[in-house]
Amino acid sequence: MKISARTRNAFTETRPTAAWQSxxxxxGYPDEELLARRPLLRRAAASLPPDAGAPLAAFIDHLDATPLRDLQADYVATFDHRKRCCLYLTYYAHGDTRKRGMALLRFKHAYAAAGLHLEEGELPDHLAVVLEFAATGDQREGRRLLLEHRAGLELLRLALTDAGSPWTRVLEAVSATLPPLSGRDHDAVARLIAEGPPDEEVGLAPYGSGTGPVFLPDPALEVRS
Structure with a gap:
């Protein structure tokens, strides 16, 4: 999806927080609370520039037309059973390596600097968490984190597109709030497509409390409550 100059200008003049919050x-995992928020989400989508608002509205249409049980089953099949559709941003750049532990710490420190702390067991690089931080915590720092993982976001969008997933629309909206991919990002995306994330099965001790090695859950197997 190409982002027009007009839309990019619109997002420099008005904050993209409504798009990020939506x-x-x-x-997030679809539930009754999300469905109850559809009128609010639809109003937010209508207030946004078209390149972000239209795909969000299209996804909300999908929520309207799909039974909750089917939405939940599709969410699990998409994000929990496909590594290419991983919602944890550092996975794309670092895989399961020591470097991923350090990257997770940078997210955690950014949240702490804004006075925000995650619930126990919640990883800070989950895209929904990063977007919420960017929308309600520190917009500038949140945007920096998104741009730092721009290649991973693009790979996720491409993977969802290839899978024919309705969540593609949500990633299109997020992409519309960010600058176009740079040459360096294009190279990173091409490399990820060709090689995949780094593969090194190790304990990610830098992210832990210092009491011992910490093993991150496989993003394709994590169980949601």
């Missing part, structure tokens, strides 16, 4: 909610 996308954050829509990338």
């Amino acid at each position: 996308a954050s909610l829509l990338l």
Whole structure:
């Protein structure tokens, strides 16, 4: 999806927080609370520039037309059973390596600097969490984190597109709030497509409390409550 100059200008003049907050909610596990928020989400989508608002509205249409049980089954099949559709941003750049532990710490420190702390057991690089932080915590720092993982976001969008997933629309909306991919990002995406994330099965001790090695859950197997 190409982002027009007009839309990019619109997002420099008005804060993209409504798009980020909406996308954050829509990338969470579907439940009754999300469905109850559809009128609010639809109003937010209508207030946004078309390149972000239209795909969000299209996804909300999908929520309207799909039974909750089917939405939940599709969410699990998409995000829990496909590594290419991983919602944990550092996975794309670092895989399961020591470097991923350090990257997770940078997210955690950014949240702490804004006075925000995650619930126990919640990883800070989940896209829904990062978008919520960007929308309600520190917009500038949140945007920096999104741009730092721009290649991973693009790979996720491409993977969802290839899978024919309705969540593609949500990623299109997020992409519309960010600058176009740079040459360096294009190279990173091409490399990820060709090689995949780094593969090194190790304990990610830098992210832990210092009491011992910490093993991150496989993003394709994590169980949601």
